[in-house]
């Protein structure tokens with residue numbers, strides 16, 4: 001994937017350097033085009049060193065390497081990140097008075113704008129009109145996030161997190177989309193149950209599979225909410241996420257949000273057992289025995305009230321995993337089940353199979369969790385198209 005990163009004069013320009021590093025880590029080749037204003041925020045030297053490529057910022061100089069207009073032939077995706085209100089206005093008005101705006105006029109491939117600006121600018125009626133004009137003309141946008149802005153105010157206008165931008169660029173390149181209007185509820189991470197005020201019983205789920213599911217739905221223009229227990233990976237930002245700790249909290253959040261969704265993907269590792277009682281004081285180290293009782297089967301309970309929603313479960317086994325997964329799918333009346341081996345827990349990659357009600361399982365040899373997440377979403381969409389909302 002060849003990405004041309006267009007940097008404009010925003011305080012968020014420094015974050016585009018990290019974005020370039022992340023894209024390169026995912027196997028992309030990156031080149032930078034900077035506006036004159038962007039040169040006030042980052043240096044061509046940093047961009048050149050990070051991308052290992054020549055940097056472009058003046059359309060009227062001769063370059064030794066690739067020529068400016070030849071960039072159009074080189075690039076797969078043009079991402080203007082950060083995009084200023086000024087550059088959005090120029091693109092919407094068909095103005096090409098510098099290198100980046102000229103490339104925006106002539107490039108015919110996919111373009112992503114990632115705006116970053118103060119809330120006042122983002123909500124300005126002219127900027128809103130320009131964004132709609134560009135959207136209608138087929139340009140893609142990633143909505144800015146909500147939070148602390150460079151001005152010190154709190155509002156909408158933040159440059160989105162770089163993992164979301166990288167996901168969006170990857171999803172565009174892989175031509176993955178088609179989730180507009182679809183609502184996904186994803187649970188992830190691990191629950192923990194208290195033994196006493198300082199000790200917990202839990203498992204080693206990292207939350208990465210669910211994080212990639214949330215990221216993929218968001219980057220493919222679906223609506224997504226996450227319910228996460230404890231995790232050991234960074235959670236996606238700019239997405240609606242509810243945090244829980246125990247299986248009882250997970251149940252309560254699930255019951256609250258389930259009616260909202262079209263599709264539930266239950267990737268959380270909810271503990272099967274909890275201590276029969278929580279000691280109000282630290283249990284003495286000499287204690288030999290602790291009693292456990294079974295937790296409710298949340299997946300079975302929720303799938304029993306799914307109506308026309310699609311419900312996806314996960315099954316983690318050491319052996320006979322496909323047979324056990326199929327039994328679980330039938331018993332719990334799931335639409336799909338993802339069968340993993342225990343080696344997937346905490347790993348960056350996984351070998352997984354997706355089992356459907358009919359047909360052969362779809363099996364993937366060691367893939368990134370991003371890839372598996374996207375395949376699960378594709379299957380959810382197939383199941384959803386066969387159903388009407390209840």
Ligand SMILES: Cc1cc2nc3c(=O)[nH]c(=O)nc-3n(C[C@H](O)[C@H](O)[C@H](O)COP(=O)(O)O)c2cc1C
Pocket residue numbers: 007008009010011012035036037038083084085086087116117118121
């Ligand atoms: C410190 C500073 C920060 C700025 N940050 C932003 C910003 O985040 N978003 C934006 O749209 N404009 C921002 N501006 C204004 C733009 O830099 C200005 O409109 C400039 O003309 C944009 O040029 P360009 O679109 O060619 O990069 C900022 C200006 C300054 C001085």
